[in-house]
Amino acid sequence: MSWQQRINAALNERREKGQFRQRRVNQQGDARTLQVEGRQYLNFSANDYLGLSHDPRIISAWQKGAKRYGVGAGGSGHVTGYSAVHQAFEQQLAEWLGYPRALLFISGFAANQAIIAAMLGKDERIFADKLAHASLLEAAALSPATLRRFSHNKPDSLAKLLSAPAEGGEKLVVTEGVFSMDGDSAPLAELHQLTRLHGGWLMVDDAHGVGTTGEQGRGSCWQQQVKPELLVVTFGKAFGLSGAAVLCSDETADYLLQFARHLIYSTAMPPAQVCALQASLSCIQQGDEQRELLQRNIARFRQGAEQLGLAISPSATAIQPLIVGEENRALQMAEALRQRGCWVTAIRPPTVPPGTARLRITLSAAHQQEDIARLLEGLDDANRQ
Ligand SMILES: *Cc1c(COP(=O)(O)O)cnc(C)c1O
Numbered sequence: 018m019s020w021q022q023r024i025n026a027a028l029n030e031r032r033e034k035g036q037f038r039q040r041r042v043n044q045q046g047d048a049r050t051l052q053v054e055g056r057q058y059l060n061f062s063a064n065d066y067l068g069l070s071h072d073p074r075i076i077s078a079w080q081k082g083a084k085r086y087g088v089g090a091g092g093s094g095h096v097t098g099y100s101a102v103h104q105a106f107e108q109q110l111a112e113w114l115g116y117p118r119a120l121l122f123i124s125g126f127a128a129n130q131a132i133i134a135a136m137l138g139k140d141e142r143i144f145a146d147k148l149a150h151a152s153l154l155e156a157a158a159l160s161p162a163t164l165r166r167f168s169h170n171k172p173d174s175l176a177k178l179l180s181a182p183a184e185g186g187e188k189l190v191v192t193e194g195v196f197s198m199d200g201d202s203a204p205l206a207e208l209h210q211l212t213r214l215h216g217g218w219l220m221v222d223d224a225h226g227v228g229t230t231g232e233q234g235r236g237s238c239w240q241q242q243v244k245p246e247l248l249v250v251t252f253g254k255a256f257g258l259s260g261a262a263v264l265c266s267d268e269t270a271d272y273l274l275q276f277a278r279h280l281i282y283s284t285a286m287p288p289a290q291v292c293a294l295q296a297s298l299s300c301i302q303q304g305d306e307q308r309e310l311l312q313r314n315i316a317r318f319r320q321g322a323e324q325l326g327l328a329i330s331p332s333a334t335a336i337q338p339l340i341v342g343e344e345n346r347a348l349q350m351a352e353a354l355r356q357r358g359c360w361v362t363a364i365r366p367p368t369v370p371p372g373t374a375r376l377r378i379t380l381s382a383a384h385q386q387e388d389i390a391r392l393l394e395g396l397d398d399a400n401r402q
Contacts, residue, residue: 036366036367047060047071048071048257048382057358058355058358059388061359061384061392062360062379065254066379066382067228067229067257067308067382068257068383069258069301072296075257075258075296078296079293080289082289082290088287089284089287090103090285090288093280093282093283095274098285103285106121106294106295109295114235115244118264119264120263120280121260122261122280123259124251125152125222125249127261128262128279132249132277133153133160133191134159135272135276141188142183144178144189144190145165145166146166146191146193147166148193150193150197150224154166162186162189170201172207175190179217187217187218188217189217189220191219192220192222194222194224195223196336198368199330200330200337202226202237202333205221205243219243220245221237221238221248224249224261225255226240227254228254229308229335230308234304234308246269247264247265249262256294257297259290260290308382310382311380314381315380317386318378318380321389321390325397327397328340337380338364338377338378339375342372344365346374347365348363349399349402350363350400354376357394358391359391362376362377363376363377
């Protein structure tokens with residue numbers, strides 16, 4: 018097969034399975050609305066849970082930061098890209114989350130790849146929740162370490178795998194705080210206890226928990242009073258920006274600075290963005306009101322969905338999936354919702370396990386009461402079709 022044939026065959030297979038992915042151009046939008054092909058929709062697909070992506074305080078911090086530090090870092094943090102504002106923000110994050118150190122990465126995907134690659138060698142083992150994010154599972158699969166996947170949120174399943182005989186080597190257990198496609202939370206205390214019992218380390222990716230849960234928005238680990246050895250937080254969700262950080266011990270941070278190639282061979286985050294992230298952090302710390310609004314929207318939505326008899330998954334977070342099973346059904350329902358002015362994304366395999374295609378509904382503090390009512394009406398109609 019030539020390259021061209023191989024590419025065509027792969028595309029055809031995706032099309033035949035109804036799994037062909039296409040991007041839609043969002044012409045203008047925020048946490049509440051978006052505009053596609055000239056039409057306005059209510060946005061129930063964003064991860065902008067607190068509505069910070071368009072916050073004027075953060076926009077202004079970005080602009081001021083750009084004037085002062087420039088728009089680009091100009092190099093890797095190991096060369097000249099690490100500025101006073103990077104250092105200050107790392108310290109703020111570490112203090113806020115109660116760790117000795119924080120290191121910034123340009124994205125959550127890069128952070129997970131970098132950390133797993135740097136931490137694990139041959140003859141070591143990585144144990145990941147079956148539903149962990151693609152960035153974690155892919156990094157684990159690429160690693161020379163042995164990957165074992167435990168049943169979703171099942172400490173018993175992890176315990177069995179951890180007890181399997183093996184010839185030494187370090188063990189890393191990997192999970193999410195709040196699962197991105199299901200909205201459920203991991204039993205972090207049990208997982209950490211088990212991990213420690215077997216002499217391993219726990220890595221928690223709290224992309225969807227930080228900002229929205231825990232005192233001052235400190236996330237799932239804070240809420241469950243668990244301090245994993247490695248905590249990853251990302252800034253593309255509740256922070257409303259992009260980027261990520263790992264929270265860890267002094268020695269682990271120094272180790273990652275030696276061996277995490279995504280830090281060494283990649284341009285540092287733009288300093289103007291770091292200034293915006295500082296403003297976003299301060300919004301999150303003072304964001305009890307937004308978190309309350311979000312909780313109110315979640316409660317409203319769940320109550321309404323229950324009254325309508327919709328089989329919404331049990332989730333207490335901003336991610337409220339309606340699992341419909343069949344892929345075409347999910348697409349049809351998403352289309353029916355669009356016709357009613359609600360933008361909800363159908364999530365299909367391979368992003369989620371086969372037979373669990375779903376509408377991934379996400380709520381934000383930016384949604385108003387009537388937005389939730391409109392979503393519920395749309396869902397009810399789509400469900401009857
Ligand atoms: C979104 C997400 C990531 C990727 O983060 P980016 O900063 O968008 O690259 C990693 N892990 C989880 C659980 C996520 O939901």
